Amino acid sequence: MPAFYVSGDSVARAVGAEEVVVALITHARGRVVPLEIKRTSSRGLYWLEPLLEVDTPQGRFGFGPLTDADVPSVLEALKGDPSSHPLALGLVEELPYLKTQQRLLFARAGITQPLHIDDYRDHGGFEGLKRAIAIGGEQTATEVFDSGLRGRGGAAFPAGIKWRTVRATEAAQKYIVCNADEGDSGTFADRMLMEGDPFLLIEGMAIAGITVGATYGYIYVRSEYPDAVAILRNALEIARSNGYLGANVGGSGLAFDMDVRVGAGAYICGEETALLDSLEGKRGVVRAKPPIPALKGLFGQPTLVHNVLTLASVPLILAKGAQFYRDYGMGRSLGTMPFQLAGNIRHGGLVERAFGLTLRELVEDYGGGTASGRPLKAAQVGGPLGAWVPPSQFDTPLDYEAFAGIGAMLGHGGVVVADDTLDMAQMARFALQFCAEESCGKCTPCRIGSTRGVEVIDRMLAAPDQGGRDEQAIILKDLCDTMQYGSLCALGGMAPFPVVSALKYFPADFGLQASEAEQ
Amino acid sequence: MPDESLHLSVVNSLLERHKGSAGALLPILHDIQERIGYIPDTAVPEIAHALNQSQAEVRGVISFYHDFRTAPPARHILRLCRAESCKSRGAEELAAQLRERLQLDDHGSSADGSISLRPVYCLGACACSPALELDGQVHARLSAERLDALLDACREDA
Ligand SMILES: Cc1cc2nc3c(=O)[nH]c(=O)nc-3n(C[C@H](O)[C@H](O)[C@H](O)COP(=O)(O)O)c2cc1C
Ligand code: SF4
Ligand code: FES
Numbered sequence: 001m002p003a004f005y006v007s008g009d010s011v012a013r014a015v016g017a018e019e020v021v022v023a024l025i026t027h028a029r030g031r032v033v034p035l036e037i038k039r040t041s042s043r044g045l046y047w048l049e050p051l052l053e054v055d056t057p058q059g060r061f062g063f064g065p066l067t068d069a070d071v072p073s074v075l076e077a078l079k080g081d082p083s084s085h086p087l088a089l090g091l092v093e094e095l096p097y098l099k100t101q102q103r104l105l106f107a108r109a110g111i112t113q114p115l116h117i118d119d120y121r122d123h124g125g126f127e128g129l130k131r132a133i134a135i136g137g138e139q140t141a142t143e144v145f146d147s148g149l150r151g152r153g154g155a156a157f158p159a160g161i162k163w164r165t166v167r168a169t170e171a172a173q174k175y176i177v178c179n180a181d182e183g184d185s186g187t188f189a190d191r192m193l194m195e196g197d198p199f200l201l202i203e204g205m206a207i208a209g210i211t212v213g214a215t216y217g218y219i220y221v222r223s224e225y226p227d228a229v230a231i232l233r234n235a236l237e238i239a240r241s242n243g244y245l246g247a248n249v250g251g252s253g254l255a256f257d258m259d260v261r262v263g264a265g266a267y268i269c270g271e272e273t274a275l276l277d278s279l280e281g282k283r284g285v286v287r288a289k290p291p292i293p294a295l296k297g298l299f300g301q302p303t304l305v306h307n308v309l310t311l312a313s314v315p316l317i318l319a320k321g322a323q324f325y326r327d328y329g330m331g332r333s334l335g336t337m338p339f340q341l342a343g344n345i346r347h348g349g350l351v352e353r354a355f356g357l358t359l360r361e362l363v364e365d366y367g368g369g370t371a372s373g374r375p376l377k378a379a380q381v382g383g384p385l386g387a388w389v390p391p392s393q394f395d396t397p398l399d400y401e402a403f404a405g406i407g408a409m410l411g412h413g414g415v416v417v418a419d420d421t422l423d424m425a426q427m428a429r430f431a432l433q434f435c436a437e438e439s440c441g442k443c444t445p446c447r448i449g450s451t452r453g454v455e456v457i458d459r460m461l462a463a464p465d466q467g468g469r470d471e472q473a474i475i476l477k478d479l480c481d482t483m484q485y486g487s488l489c490a491l492g493g494m495a496p497f498p499v500v501s502a503l504k505y506f507p508a509d510f511g512l513q514a515s516e517a518e519q
Numbered sequence: 520m521p522d523e524s525l526h527l528s529v530v531n532s533l534l535e536r537h538k539g540s541a542g543a544l545l546p547i548l549h550d551i552q553e554r555i556g557y558i559p560d561t562a563v564p565e566i567a568h569a570l571n572q573s574q575a576e577v578r579g580v581i582s583f584y585h586d587f588r589t590a591p592p593a594r595h596i597l598r599l600c601r602a603e604s605c606k607s608r609g610a611e612e613l614a615a616q617l618r619e620r621l622q623l624d625d626h627g628s629s630a631d632g633s634i635s636l637r638p639v640y641c642l643g644a645c646a647c648s649p650a651l652e653l654d655g656q657v658h659a660r661l662s663a664e665r666l667d668a669l670l671d672a673c674r675e676d677a
Binding site for chain 1: 541542543544545546548549570579580583584585586587602603604605606607608639640641642643644645646647648650652655656657658659660
């Protein structure tokens with residue numbers, strides 16, 4: 001009997017993967033040859049989950065999305081022509097959604113078993129670390145710099161500059177901190193990577209540690225991701241017992257070890273300085289910069305803070321070289337980005353492509369339009385602080401600078417699609433309400449302004465006439481200005497983006513006429 | 520309210536376990552909440568003493584983070600995702616259904632003590648919105664019927 005593959009990813013299980021496995025085991029009972037079921041990571045083709053794959057001489061053949069009730073007929077179909085099953089997908093790697101992707105970071109997604117270190121090694125694992133050890137710290141930092149890699153957490157700052165800064169700073173103790181707070185709604189790439197390929201993140205952090213001279217690291221994972229926490233903790237032990245962590249990392253003679261810490265439901269702890277305070281056991285309040293964390297970070301020591309995807313990009317850059325990585329992308333946005341398609345979308349999932357494809361290609365070609373089949377209204381790109389982009393701007397290439405050019409941002413690569421039934425006035429109100437709930441409280445425009453903003457929108461929506469609404473619209477725009485320019489960090493500073501874009505492109509939702517809203 | 524002093528031995532053994540670990544307040548609070556179900560007030564002086572901090576500092580941290588509870592929760596904890604992706608797939612209708620069925624605000628515990636309700640902003644299940652978390656387990660691609668079935672199951676095990 002060929003091997004069966006079902007993802008153990010938490011979201012695959014949230015839509016019934018476990019039930020499919022139980023059904024497989026039940027129906028296979030009494031067979032002479034027992035079934036072999038491997039629990040892999042997810043391919044990220046979430047609209048097809050639960051996805052069952054079976055080995056064939058041509059490659060893995062898929063069925064999905066399945067329920068437990070489909071299992072008997074799938075097993076039956078496998079005795080003859082599998083393509084005859086109504087949920088047959090053909091060879092999974094030939095599916096256009098997957099075949100046209102450029103999976104560098106997610107090369108192993110759906111293929112390997114997350115906690116099998118041999119699986120990881122067989123698929124290129126630890127090659128980056130090996131090369132980093134061979135070429136030494138100076139050259140490793142140069143590779144990262146030359147690759148053009150920019151931070152994937154949202155701010156897109158060049159990673160190599162931070163590496164060089166931390167490396168050059170003398171201190172008795174330095175730290176690597178992985179920002180796995182992934183608070184942005186519409187994003188799940190960090191979660192997929194931690195649950196599905198934990199050794200990749202560990203390898204990236206180990207390379208960072210030995211390169212910049214940090215001997216200890218933390219992964220700060222949001223509490224909403226308990227599976228990721230459990231898998232990482234397991235993976236750390238396995239990596240340690242295999243000599244990839246500890247006193248002599250991968251035979252380098254250099255020490256690096258790390259631990260996993262769990263957040264506690266505060267969005268602001270994704271901001272790096274609030275995160276550092278949280279790691280120190282304090283309230284997650286944003287610190288004024290300077291000093292930057294690279295000079296004075298965790299416990300006052302030089303600290304390299306990076307998003308999960310930034311650190312996980314490093315092994316490949318080392319293994320294949322900076323030039324290989326630079327060959328992907330456009331302008332100053334180099335490499336690939338795992339975009340995340342969410343919301344009202346037919347084919348929700350992970351799409352890793354080089355920067356530069358357009359939002360339209362992503363939403364229409366990959367996403368297949370709205371799940372409801374209704375007209376597309378807008379997409380919010382880059383999380384809760386990102387602007388709502390109307391379809392008229394969907395031809396913008398996914399590139400940091402191009403998005404900044406239309407007053408939007410790529411952020412962490414999340415795309416939330418909305419159909420024409422979503423009320424943008426309510427979404428604008430929500431953006432401000434969320435800001436009020438999650439504000440760290442340090443500065444007034446954010447703490448008070450967001451609450452006032454909710455009240456202004458409520459008054460606008462309740463106003464009996466156009467004049468009353470226009471008046472509130474002016475106040476709202478003023479308030480957004482104050483927040484944007486008077487806040488210490490991007491929570492208060494960017495919460496106006498979804499509000500202002502909603503007002504600009506969907507004035508009717510606020511009961512405004514286009515001309516007033518344009519002012 | 521149960522006699523909270525009964526929890527002290529648990530609290531102290533957890534404090535012992537984290538001794539010497541830098542910045543351990545969050546892990547300590549998580550461990551206490553996992554073992555006891557919430558952070559009892561009697562734990563605060565013990566934690567403060569062990570970490571050489573003021574009680575006000577410890578209370579300040581507990582109140583800052585949405586996850587920490589200072590009273591026992593209901594038998595089941597249901598967190599409906601109310602963030603953008605889930606909203607675009609009908610999360611607000613599900614929220615209304617919950618309010619109606621449980622006669623509850625978005626934050627609160629049902630009168631029979633079976634369910635505590637809380638909003639959550641993203642569970643990372645956005646490709647399969649709408650989603651909720653029930654007792655640590657994520658359920659996605661929710662419908663009104665599935666939500667009803669989950670609620671029925673919570674009520675039945677009383
Ligand atoms: C309000 C706010 C929330 C943030 N949330 C996250 C987050 O969840 N994950 C993340 O990696 N970066 C987040 N960031 C960005 C971090 O502050 C920081 O730029 C990032 O961790 C640096 O890593 P990078 O260089 O790899 O991007 C957030 C920033 C702000 C202002
Ligand atoms: S903008 Fe808001 S979250 Fe950021 S520092 Fe100011 S109060 Fe804190
Ligand atoms: S927005 Fe609901 S799971 Fe992400």
